[in-house]
Amino acid sequence: MEFELxxxxxxxxxxxxxVVGRECPPELVRAVVAGSADGDDLWTTMVGLDWPSLTVPxxxxxxxxxxxxxxxxxxxxxxxxxxxxxxxxxxxxxxxxRECFDGDARGSRLAGVCAGRTGTVAFAADTxxxxxxxxxxxxxxxxxxxxxxxxxxxxxxxxxxxIAVVATLPDGAPGVxxxxxxxxxxxxxxxxDGALHVADLALDGVRVDAARAATGPxxxxxxxxxxxxxxxxxSASTVGACRRILELVLAHVKDRHQFGVPIGSFQAVKHxxxxxxxxxxxxxxxxxxxxxxxxxxxxxxxxxxxxxxxxAGDAQRLAVRHGIQLFGGLGFTWENDLxxxxxxxxxxxxxxxxxxxxxxxxxxxALEALPAPADLSEGATP
Amino acid sequence: xxxxxxxxxxxxxxxxxxxxxxxxxDEAVSAERPRSTxxxxxxxxxxxxxxxDAGWLVPGNPPEHGGRNATLVQQFVHLEELSRRRIYASYNxxxxxxxxxxxxxxxxxxxxxxxxxxxxxxxxxxxLGMSEPDAGSDLAGLRTxxxxxGDRFVxxxxxxxxxxxxxxxxxxxxxxxDPDAPKHKGISVLVxxxxxxxxxxxxxxxxxxxxxxxxxxxFFDDVEVPAGNxxxxxxxxxxxxxxxxxxxxxxxxxxxAERLDGLVTDGGAELRARGLDADDRxxxxxxxxxxxxxxxxxxxxxxxxxTRRGTEGPEQSILKLFGxxxxxxxxxxxxxxxxxxxxxxxxxxxxxxxxxxxxxSASWFERYLRTFAGTIxxxxxxxxxxxxxxKVLGLPR
Numbered sequence: 001m002e003f004e005l006x007x008x009x010x011x012x013x014x015x016x017x018x019v020v021g022r023e024c025p026p027e028l029v030r031a032v033v034a035g036s037a038d039g040d041d042l043w044t045t046m047v048g049l050d051w052p053s054l055t056v057p058x059x060x061x062x063x064x065x066x067x068x069x070x071x072x073x074x075x076x077x078x079x080x081x082x083x084x085x086x087x088x089x090x091x092x093x094x095x096x097x098r099e100c101f102d103g104d105a106r107g108s109r110l111a112g113v114c115a116g117r118t119g120t121v122a123f124a125a126d127t128x129x130x131x132x133x134x135x136x137x138x139x140x141x142x143x144x145x146x147x148x149x150x151x152x153x154x155x156x157x158x159x160x161x162x163i164a165v166v167a168t169l170p171d172g173a174p175g176v177x178x179x180x181x182x183x184x185x186x187x188x189x190x191x192x193d194g195a196l197h198v199a200d201l202a203l204d205g206v207r208v209d210a211a212r213a214a215t216g217p218x219x220x221x222x223x224x225x226x227x228x229x230x231x232x233x234x235s236a237s238t239v240g241a242c243r244r245i246l247e248l249v250l251a252h253v254k255d256r257h258q259f260g261v262p263i264g265s266f267q268a269v270k271h272x273x274x275x276x277x278x279x280x281x282x283x284x285x286x287x288x289x290x291x292x293x294x295x296x297x298x299x300x301x302x303x304x305x306x307x308x309x310x311x312a313g314d315a316q317r318l319a320v321r322h323g324i325q326l327f328g329g330l331g332f333t334w335e336n337d338l339x340x341x342x343x344x345x346x347x348x349x350x351x352x353x354x355x356x357x358x359x360x361x362x363x364x365x366a367l368e369a370l371p372a373p374a375d376l377s378e379g380a381t382p
Numbered sequence: 383x384x385x386x387x388x389x390x391x392x393x394x395x396x397x398x399x400x401x402x403x404x405x406x407x408d409e410a411v412s413a414e415r416p417r418s419t420x421x422x423x424x425x426x427x428x429x430x431x432x433x434x435d436a437g438w439l440v441p442g443n444p445p446e447h448g449g450r451n452a453t454l455v456q457q458f459v460h461l462e463e464l465s466r467r468r469i470y471a472s473y474n475x476x477x478x479x480x481x482x483x484x485x486x487x488x489x490x491x492x493x494x495x496x497x498x499x500x501x502x503x504x505x506x507x508x509x510l511g512m513s514e515p516d517a518g519s520d521l522a523g524l525r526t527x528x529x530x531x532g533d534r535f536v537x538x539x540x541x542x543x544x545x546x547x548x549x550x551x552x553x554x555x556x557x558x559x560d561p562d563a564p565k566h567k568g569i570s571v572l573v574x575x576x577x578x579x580x581x582x583x584x585x586x587x588x589x590x591x592x593x594x595x596x597x598x599x600x601f602f603d604d605v606e607v608p609a610g611n612x613x614x615x616x617x618x619x620x621x622x623x624x625x626x627x628x629x630x631x632x633x634x635x636x637x638x639a640e641r642l643d644g645l646v647t648d649g650g651a652e653l654r655a656r657g658l659d660a661d662d663r664x665x666x667x668x669x670x671x672x673x674x675x676x677x678x679x680x681x682x683x684x685x686x687x688x689t690r691r692g693t694e695g696p697e698q699s700i701l702k703l704f705g706x707x708x709x710x711x712x713x714x715x716x717x718x719x720x721x722x723x724x725x726x727x728x729x730x731x732x733x734x735x736x737x738x739x740x741x742x743s744a745s746w747f748e749r750y751l752r753t754f755a756g757t758i759x760x761x762x763x764x765x766x767x768x769x770x771x772x773k774v775l776g777l778p779r
Contacts, residue, residue, distance in 0.1 A: 002384040003680055004687035009383070070383055250775055265778040270771035271764070277775060278700050285680035286673065292383050307673045357668065364668030367659045370650045 003288070005072070012069055016076040019049065025079040026337040035192035039083035046115035060110040066295035067229050069235035072289050078240025083195040085118040088156040091233025092226070093119030096164045099222035100176045100214040109178070111161070116191040117130075120160040121230065123352070125174050125223075128167035128203050129143035130213075143210035147177060147203040153353065158188040159200030165203065166223055169215055174223050178212040191345035196321040198351075223286055224296070230303035231352060234289040235312035237346035239283050242312075242319035244341040246276050249326045256330075272322045279318045283311035303365065306358040313355025316345040387459065394452070395459045396437060405432055406469065410456025412736040416473040418585075418596045420507040426473050429737075430504035433471055439502060440478070447486060447494075448502045454690050461633055465640040469737040476545060477501040477508035479483070481554045484571070488614035488622050497552060497573055509547040511555035511600060512623070514540060519765050521556075522565045522620065526602060528557035528572060530609065535559075535572060537580075537605040542761075547598035548585040555602075561618050569619035573611040580605040589751050590741075628772075635682045636750055638756060640704025642675040644742060645709070648732040649716050656723065667715050674708040696773035703766040706756030713750045720746060 005013065008278050023042050031037035044051065050290075055070050056062020063069075070090055079084055097109045097119070115120065122128070128149035147167055157163060163184060165177045185202040214222070250273060253264030292310035293301040320342050324331045331338050349355060387395075405721045407429050415424040423431065433439040434448035437483060443449030443459045445776055454462065466470060472478040478501070485498040519526035526539025537557055551576045560568030574581065580603040585595040614622045650668065653659045682701055688694045717724050724746045732743035757763045771777040 001689055003683035004691070005383060100646040145672075149574070194626075201683075250777070254777065256585070264779050267768065270775075270777050273769045273775055273777065274703075274770045277770065278704050280702065281681060281700055282674075282677040285677050286685065288383065288682050289676065292385050296385050298385055304662035307676055310669065310678060311673055359673065360662070360665050360670055361669070363665035365669070366646075366672050367650060367653065367665065367668055370654055370659070 003285075003335050004147075005068075008295070009069060009072055013072050013076065016051075016073050017079075019045065019159075020076050020080045020082070024077075024082055025134075026081075026340055029083055029195050029340050030083045033168045039195075042082070043086070043116070046084060046086060050114070050118065052086065052094075052193040055090065055094060056110045058115055060107060061114045062110065067291035068295055070229070071232050071291040074233050074236040074282070075240035075243070075287070078237030078344060078348070079244045079341075081193075081241065081244075081340050082237075085120070085156045085160060085197075087233060087237055088120035088160065089113060089122060091166055092155070092174065092230045095176075095226035095229040096121050096166075096176060096223065099226045100219050101178075105178070105211055105214075106174050106355050112161075115162045118156065118165070119160070119162045119164065120154060120156040121229070122151035122157060122163055122165040122201055123230075124149065124154075124201075124203075125168050127151060128165060130167040130169055130175050130177060130208075130215075131216070132170070133207060143213075144212050145175070145177060145208045145210075145215075147179075147206040147208065149203050150201060152193075152200040152342060153189055153198040153241065153285065153351065154186075154201055156197045157184075157201050158186045159197055159199075161248045163201070165206075167203070173215075173282065174220050175213060176219060176223065177208040177217040179206055179208060191347060193347040195340070196344070196347055228290065228294045228301050231305040231309045231358075232287055232294060233351055234309040234348050235283065235287045235290070238312040238345055239280060239287055241341045241345035241348070242276070242280050242283070242315045245319045245323040245338065245345060246280060248325050248338050248341070249273060249276070250328070252327055256328075269326060274325060276319045276322050277316040279311075279315040283308070283315040286333035288309045306353075306362050309353060310355040310358040313349045313358070315354070316349050320345055341373060387455065391455055391459055395438075395463055398441075398460055398463055401436060401438060402467065402469065402526070405436075406674075406737065409585040409736040413572050418475045418546045418549045419476060420509055420550035421506050422473045422507060425716055427504040430502075431473050434503050435550075437471070439471055440482075443486070443502075447499065458633060458686055460503050461568075461636055465636055467641075468640075468735040468742075470505065470739065472548065474501070474504070474507040474550075476510045480510050481508035481552075484622055484625065485573070485613055485622060486553060487625055488571070492610070493613060495710070496753075504553035507546065507549060507608075509544050509550035509576075509598070509600075511541040511547075511553045513543045513727045519762060521623070522569070524556055524558060524569065526555065526557045526559070528570060528607070530559065535607045535609060535612070536543050537572070537574065537602040538608055539602050540577045541600040541602075542597075544583075544598040544600045546598050547576065547600050548583045548595070548699070552576060554580075554613070555601065556619050556623060563617065567618045568617055569623070571619040572607050572623045573613060574592050574602075574605065574607050575669070576605065578605050589749050590744075616638075633682075633686075634760075635685070635701035635705050638702070638709055639675065639678050639682060639744070642671065642678060642707050642712070643754075644732065645671055645712055645716070646675055648710075648743070652720070652731065656720070659717065661719075664719055667712070667719065671708075671712045674712065678705050678708065688758050696769065697771050699766050699774070702756070702760065703763055703770070706753065708752070708761060710753035713746065713753050717746045717750050728733055 002346045025047050053062035054065050058064035079340045128151050130145045130147055133144045133146045158180050163179050166174050186199045189200050191198045239322040253269050254262055256263050286308040290304040395670050411425045437445050437450035439448035441449045441452035441460045482498045482501045485493050501508050528535040528537045555572050558568050559570040582601040584599045586597055588594045653664050657666045663673050664674050685698045727745050730743050735742050
């Protein structure tokens with residue numbers, strides 16, 4: 001048991017923190033939101049540093065690291081409210097392709113990510129279906145598929161080079177279909193975090209040939225496993241945004257004087273800040289656990305992923321509420337950078353299942369696994 | 383980062399587990415229950431002495447002090463294994479975890495032989511005399527006075543909350559020996575036998591009930607204590623206090639983790655038995671409880687890794703704060719959800735653990751009340767928040 005980052009992981013954290021602090025200041029995020037800049041230079045920097053290839057196996061040209069290194073990186077990017085397609089490419093698209101495809105379909109995409117191509121996942125098993133097109137479909141009977149339905153909300157669905165659509169097959173099982181972004185009718189959807197792209201996809205009429213489809217018996221498990229990494233990834237991003245909120249708050253309450261003293265000397269203020277800190281530590285521990293469980297293929301990986309998402313949700317709830325409150329009126333302005341990270345923290349809560357949904361899943365799953373009822377009742381049921 | 387202990391550590395765990403399987407006293411033997419934290423029934427004295435002799439009582443100690451020079455991680459695994467099986471190595475926990483290590487750490491060879499080893503071997507029991515009516519969170523403000531007069535100290539004053547004092551053979555008392563020095567610098571530590579003339583112990587009931595008597599007021603009225611009972615240098619008691627309370631700091635969270643585990647097990651069984659396992663509120667409660675339980679263990683493991691590497695910092699204070707509050711709120715939510723079914727103060731909520739404390743299977747009401755030991759004793763949650771705010775977050779005093 002070694003539940004602390006090792007030296008290499010700490011070094012990675014330092015490097016990412018340094019680069020992101022320099023290359024992704026609040027001014028850049030503001031400019032992206034205002035439409036006067038895009039994050040392309042930042043993305044180019046990240047690709048130049050090989051960050052997208054972090055978890056690509058070395059045989060496929062990547063750095064061969066694990067989900068732990070990925071969540072370390074994503075926490076720092078959440079801290080900076082990163083406007084690039086890094087989150088969806090590395091924590092959604094990459095794991096899904098790695099788990100569900102093989103041969104050239106897999107190899108070419110992993111190599112593509114290393115070279116800076118972007119991707120995302122439309123988790124749309126509830127709203128999208130795939131039908132075999134061999135009974136008169138557009139492309140003849142080459143084993144291809146026609147997609148129907150919609151997918152929403154898809155992070156980076158309007159700008160990713162390729163979208164991996166999880167849709168339901170005629171037999172009810174999930175399939176994964178790789179669709180070039182240019183083949184899709186995607187509308188960027190309004191979202192309160194303007195630095196994050198979210199899109200609604202219309203899938204009717206999209207045709208996917210067999211080489212781009214994963215429909216075999218192992219796909220359901222692959223989708224599950226990829227989902228665990230996606231949950232760990234977005235949770236790490238939320239934790240990072242919460243950490244940024246806390247940092248801003250701490251700097252403010254040390255600096256702001258009222259009644260002749262820094263307001264950070266008041267216990268009411270201290271205790272709220274500590275509660276935010278504890279919530280962040282709790283969430284980060286579970287994010288690392290989720291990443292480690294995925295990396296080591298531990299049987300608790302599904303439980304860990306949902307726990308991480310729920311705890312990240314709890315952390316953002318407290319960080320946002322206490323964060324704005326502790327800034328007082330100064331926190332209620334557009335000029336204050338706090339709003340940038342408040343948006344990034346809260347947007348994570350609303351995607352891929354809320355804290356309440358994941359907590360309920362954890363509770364249900366654990367209660368179902370309990371041994372048969374003991375004879376405790378003695379007719380005392382209320 | 384790794385999710386598992388290495389093979390050597392697991393081999394150590396198995397060795398201890400095998401020993402426990404072969405030696406744990408059976409239920410019939412353990413029928414006589416302890417009545418306070420310094421009352422050890424005869425069978426439990428035998429049990430503790432067996433652990434001592436086998437080097438399994440405090441594995442980090444050398445063999446002559448009940449151990450086997452175990453590493454930090456081995457010591458942790460030992461505690462984890464006891465906790466997992468709900469086994470108590472000693473029914474005089476403050477003797478085992480605070481008094482004996484303080485004397486072993488700061489005392490003379492003679493003092494170790496006279497008090498530390500007998501406490502570890504359960505030949506005598508000990509209480510810890512720290513808190514006073516006016517010195518709680520502000521412990522360094524303690525006023526019980528000890529005046530050196532030739533070869534003895536004369537002690538006057540009062541302690542309170544002194545757990546188990548009425549059943550203890552000795553009290554490790556923190557006393558003021560230099561009233562003119564700054565408050566942290568005039569404190570000394572004395573071993574005071576409880577049968578010394580002038581020492582009066584008055585046990586009092588806890589909020590659980592008038593018969594739940596563990597706390598004591600202890601009055602010192604010209605109590606004469608030999609100068610040889612001074613532990614550590616004169617006026618250096620604050621160092622001993624910090625050392626004493628620090629002994630278990632790296633692992634104190636295990637107690638909270640253990641009780642959260644108890645809630646997971648006993649609370650889950652309760653929900654099942656009452657058909658509440660599909661109730662949305664209770665599913666939410668159970669999910670949150672599991673998340674807290676995992677998070678506490680993970681943070682504890684992280685702390686253990688840091689301690690082992692020597693990078694331990696003040697952030698470990700969150701373990702007590704988080705663990706105690708998670709336990710308290712979670713117990714309260716279950717109690718509320720059960721409604722009238724939780725009224726009976728005598729209904730057990732889990733099978734009695736023959737080698738555990740009876741209070742841990744008591745009614746939900748009592749279990750809730752007892753969670754306040756976690757949020758009040760050893761530095762209240764408010765003090766913990768102040769410490770974290772100042773030492774970790776860097777906020778001004």
